[in-house]
Amino acid sequence: MEIVRRIPRMKEIVRDWHRQGRTVGFVPTMGYLHEGHLSLVRESKRMADHTVVSIFVNPLQFGPHEDYDRYPRDLDRDVEILSREGVDVLFYPSAEDMYPPGYRTYVEVEGLSQKWEGASRPGHFRGVATVVCKLFNIVQPDYAFFGQKDAQQFVIIRRMVEDLNMNVEVIQLPIVRESDGLAMSSRNVYLSPEERAIAPRLYQALQLGQRLVQEEGERDAAKVVEAVRSFLAQEPRIRVDYVALVDPQDLEPVETIRGRALLAAAIYLGSTRLIDNVILNVK
Amino acid sequence: MEIVRRIPRMKEIVRDWHRQGRTVGFVPTMGYLHEGHLSLVRESKRMADHTVVSIFVNPLQFGPHEDYDRYPRDLDRDVEILSREGVDVLFYPSAEDMYPPGYRTYVEVEGLSQKWEGASRPGHFRGVATVVCKLFNIVQPDYAFFGQKDAQQFVIIRRMVEDLNMNVEVIQLPIVRESDGLAMSSRNVYLSPEERAIAPRLYQALQLGQRLVQEEGERDAAKVVEAVRSFLAQEPRIRVDYVALVDPQDLEPVETIRGRALLAAAIYLGSTRLIDNVILNVK
Numbered sequence: 396m397e398i399v400r401r402i403p404r405m406k407e408i409v410r411d412w413h414r415q416g417r418t419v420g421f422v423p424t425m426g427y428l429h430e431g432h433l434s435l436v437r438e439s440k441r442m443a444d445h446t447v448v449s450i451f452v453n454p455l456q457f458g459p460h461e462d463y464d465r466y467p468r469d470l471d472r473d474v475e476i477l478s479r480e481g482v483d484v485l486f487y488p489s490a491e492d493m494y495p496p497g498y499r500t501y502v503e504v505e506g507l508s509q510k511w512e513g514a515s516r517p518g519h520f521r522g523v524a525t526v527v528c529k530l531f532n533i534v535q536p537d538y539a540f541f542g543q544k545d546a547q548q549f550v551i552i553r554r555m556v557e558d559l560n561m562n563v564e565v566i567q568l569p570i571v572r573e574s575d576g577l578a579m580s581s582r583n584v585y586l587s588p589e590e591r592a593i594a595p596r597l598y599q600a601l602q603l604g605q606r607l608v609q610e611e612g613e614r615d616a617a618k619v620v621e622a623v624r625s626f627l628a629q630e631p632r633i634r635v636d637y638v639a640l641v642d643p644q645d646l647e648p649v650e651t652i653r654g655r656a657l658l659a660a661a662i663y664l665g666s667t668r669l670i671d672n673v674i675l676n677v678k
Numbered sequence: 679m680e681i682v683r684r685i686p687r688m689k690e691i692v693r694d695w696h697r698q699g700r701t702v703g704f705v706p707t708m709g710y711l712h713e714g715h716l717s718l719v720r721e722s723k724r725m726a727d728h729t730v731v732s733i734f735v736n737p738l739q740f741g742p743h744e745d746y747d748r749y750p751r752d753l754d755r756d757v758e759i760l761s762r763e764g765v766d767v768l769f770y771p772s773a774e775d776m777y778p779p780g781y782r783t784y785v786e787v788e789g790l791s792q793k794w795e796g797a798s799r800p801g802h803f804r805g806v807a808t809v810v811c812k813l814f815n816i817v818q819p820d821y822a823f824f825g826q827k828d829a830q831q832f833v834i835i836r837r838m839v840e841d842l843n844m845n846v847e848v849i850q851l852p853i854v855r856e857s858d859g860l861a862m863s864s865r866n867v868y869l870s871p872e873e874r875a876i877a878p879r880l881y882q883a884l885q886l887g888q889r890l891v892q893e894e895g896e897r898d899a900a901k902v903v904e905a906v907r908s909f910l911a912q913e914p915r916i917r918v919d920y921v922a923l924v925d926p927q928d929l930e931p932v933e934t935i936r937g938r939a940l941l942a943a944a945i946y947l948g949s950t951r952l953i954d955n956v957i958l959n960v961k
Contacts (some may be wrong), residue, residue, distance in 0.1 A: 499790065502783065505782070554782065555783050559785075559811055559812055562815060594928075
């Protein structure tokens with residue numbers, strides 16, 4: 396595996412691959428890799444001739460009071476994991492090369508970026524859209540892979556790719572969970588043992604909502620949201636940020652559940668923010 | 679010359695060219711072509727294996743009270759001209775295909791987009807950056823050509839290309855002028871015969887400024903701006919929008935002229951807005 400720090404070298408590698416008619420799969424990450432990331436890597440290796448993984452903790456998508464500085468990093472371990480998976484290139488640019496002095500261009504997916512996660516994290520999705528646009532231009536992938544845990548992020552990236560006529564197919568893969576149901580996340584490392592023991596309640600609450608809809612036939616979104624909230628409220632150390640039952644395309648709240656809907660939630664456990672979601676499928 | 683209306687077809691053509699190792703030159707225009715456009719086309723044909731010209735009157739870059747509806751259009755004439763020049767493809771998309779329902783992604787080059795032209799035309803450069811980003815993704819050119827008349831536009835596009843790591847080289851070519859000095863512009867057709875007779879005063883004023891600096895040694899930007907304004911004020915039918923003497927990189931006003939500077943102006947003649955500029959070169 397080649398570790399590439401400089402943007403021109405990364406462009407050169409993919410230019411050569413494309414000249415040889417090879418396809419490129421891309422998995423953008425912030426590192427501190429877990430099985431969720433690896434499911435993306437494996438699908439990329441299955442679909443594309445070459446796979447590039449990027450590790451870049453993007454300052455632009457963190458708010459001033461968020462966890463940019465303490466976001467977990469372990470490059471040596473990530474390199475070992477990715478080598479073992481047979482990744483061709485790890486792209487590991489510096490923040491100085493990605494945002495040099497005088498940097499001033501931003502991509503905004505309006506409307507989709509201000510609600511839910513965006514309401515709690517102003518500027519977050521502008522940072523995400525901008526860095527993904529840059530990474531796509533640098534890596535020029537045929538396919539790019541994202542996890543369903545960041546469901547709103549995927550909706551925004553898919554919209555950006557379509558709106559800006561980008562030449563990449565974006566693919567979303569299911570959430571990978573710990574054995575007790577907690578969605579894998581690099582941020583889970585922030586949890587104290589007590590918080591870690593409580594954390595699976597987030598997914599349990601979403602499963603409760605899913606059962607209400609898919610087994611008990613509930614179609615009133617407000618009742619489902621309320622049931623999820625009540626379940627979470629039973630644990631006093633959980634503070635609910637939002638519980639949302641929305642259209643998976645435009646993220647607008649649903650009143651009556653028909654077809655597919657996204658049930659998503661964000662909670663605080665101590666100072667750690669956790670997100671999770673499930674897809675509701677109604678015939 | 680193939681006339682392409684649909685985006686997927688345009689992408690297909692350039693994908694084939696790139697697979698054959700051919701380079702692509704691109705001249706984005708709003709049509710109603712004049713010799714300024716043709717100088718760009720000819721340079722593209724000189725530099726690249728294939729040349730694509732787009733004609734798209736981009737609604738996103740016009741303000742609500744601007745001239746989108748009456749912007750001059752003459753497709754038949756443009757087709758004839760471009761065929762004669764040996765252009766490979768005319769890309770002529772519809773506004774509905776470029777901005778389908780639900781469209782919501784915008785590219786903003788902050789700071790550079792709000793001053794000068796941007797101050798008089800709020801949202802203009804957001805529209806320009808967004809459409810050029812889209813067109814670059816569709817046409818995937820190796821080279822793209824722009825005229826110096828829209829000097830601020832070029833600074834913004836160059837910044838966007840660099841910031842977003844786009845894979846295109848942007849090239850600016852000199853202003854092409856009528857024999858009396860008026861910068862060629864599709865909008866010159868709006869001028870009444872009386873206004874047309876007065877219009878060359880814009881370039882004359884800029885030339886006066888240029889002489890002050892390059893021949894008479896004036897280095898005080900405020901004095902040069904004042905001289906240009908005074909010259910323009912001699913003609914009561916001219917209303918000055920701005921006269922700017924700025925750094926050609928960041929468009930910030932210059933106090934003392936050193937090295938290269940951009941002397942730019944915008945005026946109204948009746949209801950028609952004209953822009954022009956000259957480069958000042960000081961040893």
